[in-house]
Each structure stands twice: as C-alpha cells, then as structure tokens.
Amino acid sequence: MKKSCIISHYCQIRDHAVIGDDETLYERCGADLSDFFTGIYQHFDISYPKFYKMDNLCKLGFLSVELLLMDRNIQQRYAGHEVGIILMNASSSLDNDRHHQQTILDRSAYFPSPAVFVYTLPNIVIGEICIRHKFTGEGTFFVRERFDPLFLFNYVNQLFYQDVVQCCIAGWVETLGDYYDSTVYLIEKTGKPDAGITIFEPDTIKHIFAKEK
Amino acid sequence: MEQLIQKLKEEIIEALNLSEMKPADIDEKAPLFVDGLGLDSIDALELTVLLEKKYGLKINTAEEGKKILHSVNSMAEFITANKKS
Numbered sequence: 001m002k003k004s005c006i007i008s009h010y011c012q013i014r015d016h017a018v019i020g021d022d023e024t025l026y027e028r029c030g031a032d033l034s035d036f037f038t039g040i041y042q043h044f045d046i047s048y049p050k051f052y053k054m055d056n057l058c059k060l061g062f063l064s065v066e067l068l069l070m071d072r073n074i075q076q077r078y079a080g081h082e083v084g085i086i087l088m089n090a091s092s093s094l095d096n097d098r099h100h101q102q103t104i105l106d107r108s109a110y111f112p113s114p115a116v117f118v119y120t121l122p123n124i125v126i127g128e129i130c131i132r133h134k135f136t137g138e139g140t141f142f143v144r145e146r147f148d149p150l151f152l153f154n155y156v157n158q159l160f161y162q163d164v165v166q167c168c169i170a171g172w173v174e175t176l177g178d179y180y181d182s183t184v185y186l187i188e189k190t191g192k193p194d195a196g197i198t199i200f201e202p203d204t205i206k207h208i209f210a211k212e213k
Numbered sequence: 214m215e216q217l218i219q220k221l222k223e224e225i226i227e228a229l230n231l232s233e234m235k236p237a238d239i240d241e242k243a244p245l246f247v248d249g250l251g252l253d254s255i256d257a258l259e260l261t262v263l264l265e266k267k268y269g270l271k272i273n274t275a276e277e278g279k280k281i282l283h284s285v286n287s288m289a290e291f292i293t294a295n296k297k298s
Contacts, residue, residue, distance in 0.1 A: 049251075053230045111266045114258035115229065 005160055005200035009186040010171075010208050011068035013040070013060060019211070020067055033178055037063060044070070053115060054128060055096040056180070061087065061125035061173040062132065064182040068169065072186065075133065077167075084138035084165035085126045086156055087184075089174040092143045093122045125173060137165045147172045147183075149205040156200070160189045172209065183209050217289045225285070228263045229256050241285040249284070257282055268292050 012019040018026040018040060028039050037059045041051055046066055054062060065085075074083065096119040104112050118124065123141040130139060138159055144151065156168045171184035185208065187200050198204050222236035225245075229252065243249040246257070260282050264270045270292065272278045281291045 049231070049233060052232045109266075111262050113228075113262060114255050118255050 005157070005187060005189050007185045007198040007200050007204060007208065008188050009068055009072065011064050011182075011184050012208075012211065013064050013067075013180065013182045015212075018063075018067060022211075025067065033175075033180060036180075040067075048132060050128075055093075055099070055116075055119035056175040057089075057093060057095060057122065057173065058119060058125045058128045060175050060180050060182050061184075062128055064171070064173060064184045065129045065133070065169055068184050068186055069133065074167065074186075080134045080136040082137055082166040083133070083135040084156075084159055084168045084170075085129055085135060086138070086140050086142070086152065086159075086168060086170040087122075087126060087173050088142040088144050088147070088152070089122065089172060090143065090145055091174060091176040093120050093124070095176050096120055129169070138168075147209055149202045149209065153200070153202045153205055156187055166190065214289060214293065217292060218285055221285050221289055221292075224263055224267060225260065228259050239285060241289070243284060245282060245284055260288070264288070264292070268296060270295050 009021055011021075016027060016029045016031070016036065017024055026040055026043050028036055031039055033056060037056070040063050041059075044067065046063075048062075051059065051062060096116065100112070100116045100120050103116055104110060122143065123139070126139040126141055130136065140155075142151070142155075152170055156170050159165050159168060166189045168187045169184055170187055171182065173182045173184070174180065185200075185205065198208070218241050219236060222239045222241070225231070225239070226234055226236065231250070239250065245260075246252050252260075257278065261272050261278065264272065264281075272281055281287055
C-alpha cells in the first residue's frame with residue numbers, strides 16, 4: 001500500500017484564541033499581546049522560564065509548536081535529526097528590529113542590549129523550538145509576502161522525498177506590533193490514508209490556514 | 214552593601230526579564246550561571262552591559278568576567294571596589 005504524507009495535527013493562534021485540530025483550546029479577549037501570550041503559557045502550565053526572555057515572534061512560534069506537540073510523544077517516535085522545522089512569515093524579525101532600534105537611538109547612552117539584539121533574525125524562533133525539543137533536523141525560515149501553501153508543500157515534500165526528515169513542523173508565524181497570526185502543521189511522512197486523517201497537499205494546507213474560529 | 218545587593222537583584226531581574234522571580238528568590242551567594250539562576254552567554258553579555266550602563270564599570274577580560282559575574286555578591290564587591298566617587 002502506498003504510504004502518504006499526512007497532516008496529523010495543526011495549531012492556530014489568532015484572533016485572541018488558540019485552536020488545535022478544530023477545537024478551541026484557549027480564548028482570551030481584551031488582553032494585550034504580552035498578556036495574551038503569557039496567559040497561554042500559564043493556562044497550559046508550561047514550564048520553560050526562557051519563554052519570558054523571548055521576543056514576540058519567538059513566543060508565538062514557541063507556544064504554537066508547544067501546543068501542536070503536546071501529548072504527541074514526538075521525541076519518543078522520532079530521533080532529533082528526523083524532525084525538521086520550516087516556517088515562514090512576511091515581516092521577518094522587523095517587530096524586534098524596531099525594538100532594537102529604539103534601544104540604540106540615544107547616541108549619548110549607547111548600550112545595545114544583547115538580549116534584544118539576539119532576536120534580530122527570524123530564524124531564531126526555529127533555534128528556540130529546536131533547543132526546547134532537541135530537534136536537529138533541517139530548519140529553514142522563509143520570508144514571503146503572504147502564506148504560500150504550494151511553496152510550503154513543495155519544500156516539505158522535497159525534504160521527505162530526499163529522506164532528509166521523517167516528520168516536519170511547518171507553517172506561518174507572523175507578529176508585527178499588536179498583530180499576530182500563526183498556523184503550524186505537524187506533517188508526517190509515513191502515515192496511511194484513513195478516514196479523519198488529512199492528506200498533506202496544497203489544498204488541505206490552504207483549507208486549514210483559511211479556517212476561522 | 215546590603216542595599217546594593219538588593220538593588221542589583223532588582224536590576225538583574227529587569228535586565229534579564231526574569232519576571233517570574235522576586236529579589237528574595239535570588240541567593241546572593243549562589244552561582245548565577247549553570248547552577249543557580251541557570252543563566253546563559255547572552256545573559257552574561259547583558260550583565261556586562263548592566264555594569265557599564267548603571268555603574269560605568271567595564272569588564273576587561275573574559276577571565277575577569279568569570280570572577281565578577283560569579284554571583285550577586287561578587288558583582289556587588291566589584292562595584293564597591295571600583296565605583297567612581
């Protein structure tokens with residue numbers, strides 16, 4: 001029987017809510033971005049103090065993947081090098097770049113903060129996730145004008161085809177100012193097509209991304 | 214010295230975004246890195262910036278940095294011994 005790649009789970013954080021596999025897992029209206037992210041962290045009883053040091057892009061990516069993988073036993077099912085992370089967004093690390101710029105505007109008190117500067121690259125979010133889950137497979141962050149399901153499909157498919165990874169966390173993680181939007185997919189190479197399982201293809205990626213709560 | 218240690222603890226919490234911690238949670242004698250607060254290399258840079266920004270003090274070598282940033286107590290001793298009047 002031909003094995004297919006499947007989207008085994010997905011997690012979405014947008015519009016004041018966390019959605020996991022079509023189910024609303026957490027909702028909090030009226031909170032500012034920082035309180036919303038901290039609210040998610042505390043609600044799910046996540047224990048990872050480094051979370052508080054992260055910029056908003058890393059917090060969003062970290063939380064999205066944390067909830068995507070909750071109770072999935074990924075580390076038991078795959079070796080670290082078998083898991084890849086492919087993410088994309090439109091604003092790169094601009095949100096934190098602006099923050100960094102604000103901290104160095106005063107030339108008479110020029111003290112760039114290493115803790116801020118370290119997040120002036122978008123792929124740092126992948127590093128944070130890899131450190132947390134001990135993933136060592138392919139990790140790439142793309143900056144695209146908008147979410148591109150076909151591009152994501154082709155790239156991840158190529159990784160599977162070349163046997164680079166057996167499992168891939170992929171998706172969209174965007175923050176800019178008060179705006180945030182993430183959809184991350186858990187894609188697995190060796191799944192048998194079955195009722196209730198989503199086949200990994202551009203239309204299903206697009207369909208999940210376009211879902212509204 | 215006690216006042217300086219308390220102030221340093223507050224500044225460390227702010228500079229390193231240790232928002233879950235209170236000054237009382239930090240043992241001034243305990244190592245800041247690996248054990249103790251479990252800080253990393255970026256935190257070491259941040260503490261170096263803190264000493265320069267708030268106290269006008271520079272750490273000149275990595276070896277010196279290891280000793281000065283060992284604990285809150287060692288940071289306070291460095292500040293007391295070198296602060297400009």
